[in-house]
Amino acid sequence: MALASTVWDANLYLKFADARTRPALDLMGRLDPANAARPGHAIYDLGCGAGNISRILAERFPGAPVVGIDSSEQMLEKARSQTVDERVSFAKGDLARFEPDAPPSILYSNAAYQWLPGHIDMFPGLMKLLPPGGQLAIQMPRNHEAPSHALMRAAAEAGPWKDKLRGVGGIARVEEPSRYFDVLKPLSSDLEVWETIYQQVLTGRDPVAQYTASTGLRPFMEALDESERTPFYEAYAALTAKAYPMRADGITLFPFRRLFIVARRA
Numbered sequence: 001m002a003l004a005s006t007v008w009d010a011n012l013y014l015k016f017a018d019a020r021t022r023p024a025l026d027l028m029g030r031l032d033p034a035n036a037a038r039p040g041h042a043i044y045d046l047g048c049g050a051g052n053i054s055r056i057l058a059e060r061f062p063g064a065p066v067v068g069i070d071s072s073e074q075m076l077e078k079a080r081s082q083t084v085d086e087r088v089s090f091a092k093g094d095l096a097r098f099e100p101d102a103p104p105s106i107l108y109s110n111a112a113y114q115w116l117p118g119h120i121d122m123f124p125g126l127m128k129l130l131p132p133g134g135q136l137a138i139q140m141p142r143n144h145e146a147p148s149h150a151l152m153r154a155a156a157e158a159g160p161w162k163d164k165l166r167g168v169g170g171i172a173r174v175e176e177p178s179r180y181f182d183v184l185k186p187l188s189s190d191l192e193v194w195e196t197i198y199q200q201v202l203t204g205r206d207p208v209a210q211y212t213a214s215t216g217l218r219p220f221m222e223a224l225d226e227s228e229r230t231p232f233y234e235a236y237a238a239l240t241a242k243a244y245p246m247r248a249d250g251i252t253l254f255p256f257r258r259l260f261i262v263a264r265r266a
């Protein structure tokens, strides 16, 4: 597989939409519909990507406008091209400097804040944007100790690209669950923090490498020249194929840990 793009690849990301949608829905399931549709308020989908979840938020919470925010033009283009519901809109923005145009009733974010270094320090500020009873809901992968991520580093060190990839950090570290609890507790009337390990069912060739290619592997690919990307990807794919062997039925199980936070503003 050739991976030449250095921007978010919306099509590759969507290839695993089912596995990625499940945690988004599990997070949404803990939101209180009574708080969603407040006059003059909007639901924000922070790091909305291709807008799939923004559209589901609009279906789940009729009556509330949903605004998807993302920094990637490619993702926003895909989101706009796929959306017909006039309650759903998209805007370019950096989550590190998020300032809502309309006051939020819900701030929701699926699989985005892990990209922002120091994101834990932003969460109290997000809570303060909410009215009393408003909800903050965040899901982040916390799989950085799994072989899929350790093998990125192993592949980085095992080729002529070693020096070039030495400083590449990948996804910002997601902290221990209790750290998020401690930071949000003083601002919350209700607070839930939990983790789930999903046994993701993947099929096809290099399924784990393909899965991470649109997310955690991206910073490594971006640091390489065009001609180095395919050999690096193949070195990583060979390592992941050993760590996550395909079963006789053609399925590759990819266990994946995710952290969930749902806080209600006091």
Ligand SMILES: C[S@@+](CC[C@H](N)C(=O)[O-])C[C@H]1O[C@@H](n2cnc3c(N)ncnc32)[C@H](O)[C@@H]1O
Binding pocket: 008, 020, 024, 046, 047, 048, 049, 050, 051, 052, 053, 069, 070, 071, 072, 075, 093, 094, 095, 096, 109, 110, 111, 112, 115, 116, 215
């Ligand atoms: C893994 S995708 C998740 C997309 C969507 N939430 C979903 O669940 O399908 C992460 C998204 O976060 C966006 N993102 C990463 N860093 C960002 C930042 N600093 N500001 C805004 N968006 C960001 C990326 O462009 C990407 O679309």
